Amino acid sequence: MADGSTGTPTPDGAAVPYSHIFPIGFSYYAVATSLTPSFYQKLVDRCWRRSGTLLYRPNQKNSCCPHYTLRLDATGFRPTKDQRQAVNRFNKFVVGEAYSKETARACPRSREEIRKRDNEFDLVARISEAEFASLKPPPLPEHNLVVTLEPDTFTEEKYEVFENYQRLVHKEPADKISRNGFNRFLCSSPLTRETITGDDGKEKKLGSFHQCYRLDGKLVAMGVLDLLPHCVSAVYFMYHESIRQHNPGKLGALREIALALDAGYRWWYSGFYIHSCPKMRYKVDYSPQYVLDPETLEWDMLDKEALAIFDKKPYVSLSMERRQRALEQEREAEEPPTSNHGEGDEAPAVEGDGGSISPGGDEEAFLFHSNMPGIPSLEEMRQVNMDNLLLRSDYSNECFLASQLVVWDTESIGEYGNLKSRIAELVAAIGPDLVSEYCVDFRRKSRM
Structure with a gap:
């Protein structure tokens, strides 16, 4: 576990940094x-994301719009002309x-x-080039640009940008926008904050x-970021409609990639990708992009060949x-030359292709009766x-x-709805190998 986390009292009295998670309703949601x-x-x-304190892992097989995890290697990123x-x-x-002309006269480039400069585009240098701290006045620039990384606390200034963005850019009704909603989902992160030193010797927040x-x-724009040991994970980006003509979304993505590169995080996670959603296709404009395989939880290059497959299948x-x-190549190699393929021939079944049959009733929500990949x-x-899995309750x-x-010894994980099966579902969704790294938190007070 990472250093600097808040310790949790354990049965032997030692303070160990655990993550606290509560399973809710449908098996792949948690708080x-x-x-x-x-x-x-x-x-x-492992396909998880968060929205405020809500953690969720989608079932790509059981969705009309499957969500896939993407990440970009900032060390190999080359910005397009656009x-x-x-x-x-x-x-x-x-x-x-005026500033450009005066600077060119006073400090001419060779x-x-x-x-x-024309042939090489240094993203880290160029993205912060116009910030006031990077300039050498006099003369003064026409505008004063300052970009800061701040704690994810609520302020009225931030909420005003959020309200403007949701109402004028996203066309969301005013009665659906609230300070409580903004604070709950974009300001109240369950992540602990710390600083570590990376392999390159740089300090990382x-x-x-x-x-x-x-x-x-x-304040004209704001990116909500989760900074993790190996990535800059984009949660949300918003901007005031007054700067819409300057492509703020594109500038925000490039700055986040620059942060991943400059601070040694390496990877930029742009959030879930829905191939069938036109508004999300912009994510593939940033490369080299990798997609997480729901079955193996391994990364594959999201290249033209892969995108062609996404075009054909949900x-x-x-x-x-x-x-x-x-298997198809093996089948073709084994068939005699006189074999004639008919239109009714079916491809051989592949492990993991298709889900198990749900028993129906209330148990349709049972994770172990679902077709969820990677479980x-x-x-x-x-x-x-799971005997040594840590639990917490309001009674201790x-x-x-x-x-x-x-x-514990009388219940079975195969009996849908009992306490042991609910715990087993969470362990399965997270991964059995991580069972020693978190505490299942059943305290109601902690979730209020």
């Missing part, structure tokens, strides 16, 4: 009362023509510097932050596609030792072991 950044990093690498132009145009707007963009002293597991092709089966979960100030529950 986090506290999360260490290192633990949440593992969750996002992305470079967006940065350059905004920088020119900020500094103004031919070699001009050639290098971990936790949830607001990246605030102020133009001439006014649910995609690239590992399953590779197995399918291998251990009921038989596999029977082999998992300390954690206790699952094996200390009165009903």
Whole structure:
């Protein structure tokens, strides 16, 4: 676990940093009362995301709009011409023509510097080039741009940008926008905040932050970010409609990629990707992009070949596609030359292709009767030792072991709805290998 987290009393009296999670209703939803950044990093690498304190892992097989986890390697990112132009145009707007001319006269660049600038686009340097702290006045720039990374606390200034963005950009009704909603989902993160030193010797902030963009002293945009040991995870981005013409969404994405590169996080997670949603297709404009396979929880390059598969099928597991092709090639190689393929021939069944039949009734919500990819089966979960899993309740100030529950030895994880089966569902959804890193928190007071 990451250092600096709040310790939790354990049965032997030792203080250990655990993440606290409460399973709710449908098996792949949970509420986090506290999360260490290192633990949440593992969750996002297993198809999980958060909205405020709500954690969720979607069932891609059982959705009309499957959600896939994407990440971009900032070390290999090369901005497109359109992305470079967006940065350059905004920088020119900020500094103004008078500043550009005076600076060019007072500090002229050599031919070699001009050639290098034209041929090489240093994202980290260029994205912050127009910030007031990077300029050398006099003269003064036409606008004062300041970008800061701040704690994810609620302020009226932030809410005003949120309200404007939801109402004028997202066209959301005014009665659906509230300070409580903004604070709940974008300001009340369960992530603990800490600082670590990376392998490159740089200090990295971990936790949830607001990246605030102020133009001439006014907050005009804000990115909600989860900074994790190995990534900058984008939660939300909003801007005031007054700067809409400057491509703020594109500028925000590029700055977050620059942060991942400059601070040593390496990866930029842009949030869930829905291939059938046109508004999300912009995410593939940033490359090299990788997609998380729901079946194997491994990363695959999201290249043209992969996107072509996404175009054809509602649910995609690239590992399953590779197995399918291998079986088809093996089948063709084994068939005699005189064999004639008819239109009625069916492709061989592939492991993981299609879900199990639901028993119906209330048990349709039971994780072990679902077709959710990447989840251990009921038989596999029977082999998992959950006795030492930590639990908390309103009846004790300390954690206790699952094996200390009165009903633990009498209940079966295969009986839908009982306490042990609910715990087993959460363990399966998170991953049995992480069972020692979190506490199942049943305290009602902690979720109020």
